[in-house]
Amino acid sequence: MEPILTARGLVKRYGKVTALDNCDFELMPGEILAVIGDNGAGKSTLIKAISGAVIPDEGEIRLEGKPIQFRTPIEARNAGIETVYQTLAMSPALSIADNMFMGREVRKPGIMGSVFRQLDRPKMQAFAREKLNELGLMTIQNINQAVETLSGGQRQGVAVARAAAFGSKVVILDEPTAALGVKESRRVLELIRDVKNRGIPIILISHNMPHVFEIADRIHIHRLGRRLCVIKPSDYSMSDAVAFMTGAKVPEGVAEVA
Amino acid sequence: MTQAQEFESATKDADQNVAQFEERRSPLARLQHLLHGNPALVPLIVLIGLIAFFGIFAGDRFFSAYTLTLVMQQVAVVGILAAAQTLVVLTAGIDLAIGVIMVFSFVIMGNLVLTDGSPGDFAMPAVLALLAGFVVAAFWGFVNGNLVARLKLPPFIVTLGTWNIIMAICLIYSENATMREADLTAQTQLLHVFGQNFRVGPAVVTYGVVAMIALYIALWFMLNHTAFGRHIYAVGDDPDAAELAGISTSKVLIGVYTLAGVIAGLAAWVSIGRNGSISPSTVVTDFNLQAITATVIGGISLFGGRGSILGVLFGTLIVGIMSMGLNMMNADPQWKVLLTGVLIIAAVAVDQWIRKVSA
Numbered sequence: 001m002e003p004i005l006t007a008r009g010l011v012k013r014y015g016k017v018t019a020l021d022n023c024d025f026e027l028m029p030g031e032i033l034a035v036i037g038d039n040g041a042g043k044s045t046l047i048k049a050i051s052g053a054v055i056p057d058e059g060e061i062r063l064e065g066k067p068i069q070f071r072t073p074i075e076a077r078n079a080g081i082e083t084v085y086q087t088l089a090m091s092p093a094l095s096i097a098d099n100m101f102m103g104r105e106v107r108k109p110g111i112m113g114s115v116f117r118q119l120d121r122p123k124m125q126a127f128a129r130e131k132l133n134e135l136g137l138m139t140i141q142n143i144n145q146a147v148e149t150l151s152g153g154q155r156q157g158v159a160v161a162r163a164a165a166f167g168s169k170v171v172i173l174d175e176p177t178a179a180l181g182v183k184e185s186r187r188v189l190e191l192i193r194d195v196k197n198r199g200i201p202i203i204l205i206s207h208n209m210p211h212v213f214e215i216a217d218r219i220h221i222h223r224l225g226r227r228l229c230v231i232k233p234s235d236y237s238m239s240d241a242v243a244f245m246t247g248a249k250v251p252e253g254v255a256e257v258a
Numbered sequence: 259m260t261q262a263q264e265f266e267s268a269t270k271d272a273d274q275n276v277a278q279f280e281e282r283r284s285p286l287a288r289l290q291h292l293l294h295g296n297p298a299l300v301p302l303i304v305l306i307g308l309i310a311f312f313g314i315f316a317g318d319r320f321f322s323a324y325t326l327t328l329v330m331q332q333v334a335v336v337g338i339l340a341a342a343q344t345l346v347v348l349t350a351g352i353d354l355a356i357g358v359i360m361v362f363s364f365v366i367m368g369n370l371v372l373t374d375g376s377p378g379d380f381a382m383p384a385v386l387a388l389l390a391g392f393v394v395a396a397f398w399g400f401v402n403g404n405l406v407a408r409l410k411l412p413p414f415i416v417t418l419g420t421w422n423i424i425m426a427i428c429l430i431y432s433e434n435a436t437m438r439e440a441d442l443t444a445q446t447q448l449l450h451v452f453g454q455n456f457r458v459g460p461a462v463v464t465y466g467v468v469a470m471i472a473l474y475i476a477l478w479f480m481l482n483h484t485a486f487g488r489h490i491y492a493v494g495d496d497p498d499a500a501e502l503a504g505i506s507t508s509k510v511l512i513g514v515y516t517l518a519g520v521i522a523g524l525a526a527w528v529s530i531g532r533n534g535s536i537s538p539s540t541v542v543t544d545f546n547l548q549a550i551t552a553t554v555i556g557g558i559s560l561f562g563g564r565g566s567i568l569g570v571l572f573g574t575l576i577v578g579i580m581s582m583g584l585n586m587m588n589a590d591p592q593w594k595v596l597l598t599g600v601l602i603i604a605a606v607a608v609d610q611w612i613r614k615v616s617a
Binding site for chain 1: 291294295483485491492504
């Protein structure tokens with residue numbers, strides 16, 4: 001099977017600091033790939049390079065075999081790569097429906113849309129309701145309520161639903177359970193499963209080893225700006241993974257460079 | 259259900275409703291939610307309360323169509339400026355220059371239709387003079403917008419600077435010479451068109467009032483039913499989130515300040531109709547603060563992203579009604595100033611309370 005998203009030899013330098021050092025990356029269709037790494041290992045730079053928030057100095061990224069070069073997150077989004085940021089990137093005072101369509105609003109057909117630029121509220125609300133329903137989030141009663149009146153888990157749910165609704169090729173989730181309680185984390189993990197079951201591959205960045213080992217199909221371990229190894233959660237223990245990413249242990253068949 | 263981890267089994271006896279809403283709320287919390295959803299409600303209640311109060315205590319003379327339409331005429335210019343201010347405040351900014359932009363704009367409109375008879379100075383057609391006034395107003399808004407969006411300077415500092423700059427340029431350019439109404443109307447009627455009125459029974463409605471109301475309806479539509487309007491709220495609410503969601507925040511900011519300038523141009527035109535003559539010395543009037551006052555009393559949050567433009571129309575009328583009512587009760591005019599101050603602080607306090615709403 002061909003990977004849906006590949007990166008080869010990515011390099012990104014910030015002054016003297018090399019955040020990405022000849023880094024490779026592969027995402028297979030339909031999988032959940034976790035990306036773990038110590039603080040400063042360069043995993044957020046890697047994710048930003050894929051989601052268009054950072055332009056790599058060197059290297060090549062291919063989506064479905066075609067080389068891509070994103071200059072902005074919007075270009076990545078238009079190509080079908082959606083990112084749920086840790087901050088969620090939602091406007092608290094605006095409604096759920098407004099937030100889901102932020103930056104890609106649907107206008108009414110005919111003269112009201114083309115001349116007066118009127119938004120097609122009913123259409124957007126129906127779509128938002130449908131997407132939240134699909135992911136079993138309809139405990140959220142009112143699609144027009146402000147996002148700030150939602151709990152942390154509900155907000156995360158809306159953000160994931162937004163990404164799943166528009167992310168036709170890849171969904172990137174940055175620390176989706178970091179700010180949540182036990183029950184809410186469980187709900188979000190279920191949501192991630194639901195998205196996967198709909199055939200969309202997911203890149204999951206997380207520091208939470210139990211969550212990673214529970215949900216990921218493969219784990220990309222990032223160390224010192226590059227991919228150290230990719231493991232299957234069934235083959236290794238959590239302490240092995242932590243040992244690999246901190247450099248305490250070296251996986252078989254990998255020569256420690258630094 | 260995904261495979262739960264062992265420690266999570268402890269939660270199985272807990273309430274299973276992850277995303278439920280508390281149905282029982284105290285009346286106060288329900289009021290908080292109601293106001294959160296309808297930010298124009300507070301100024302509307304205050305406005306109705308004031309009209310009732312003066313209707314009872316200032317007598318029938320106050321509670322007449324004539325008086326109430328007179329209030330509308332008096333507030334039209336500040337009301338239009340407050341609409342411009344609202345757009346800027348919604349982006350979490352402030353426009354201290356909005357008043358002087360208006361004055362500079364009407365000085366240009368007046369100056370261009372007149373001629374001092376010297377060679378090289380000719381009277382321009384009124385349409386071109388008006389257009390020039392609008393273009394200059396839009397230009398200054400554009401300058402403010404670029405300084406805020408591109409140089410990332412605080413809006414307060416940017417507009418404090420341009421306020422002084424435009425005021426000085428206005429006085430230098432005009433040599434502080436007042437243009438008389440008779441001289442202006444000898445050239446053209448077009449500049450004073452918003453001063454003309456029509457009667458509906460005892461009510462006197464000027465075209466300036468019609469322009470103000472039409473502007474509020476148009477802006478209400480823009481803010482609530484177009485993508486640009488939603489983006490204004492999003493940028494004011496959380497600029498980083500808006501940027502990540504794919505909105506070009508600098509384009510929105512430049513658009514907002516420029517549009518505020520254009521609206522100040524409309525205020526300039528309406529102002530000529532209201533005042534008749536054009537005097538550059540009005541550049542020292544605190545139009546900017548009056549516009550901010552109406553905006554704040556109208557329930558627009560100074561922290562951006564919250565409030566309804568209709569609230570600002572009510573806020574403008576609150577100031578006008580209070581002024582007229584106290585006047586009719588022969589109160590010292592300073593009472594109006596004092597009460598305005600109280601209303602400003604109360605409005606911001608209410609805003610802070612509404613923002614604390616939670617599910």
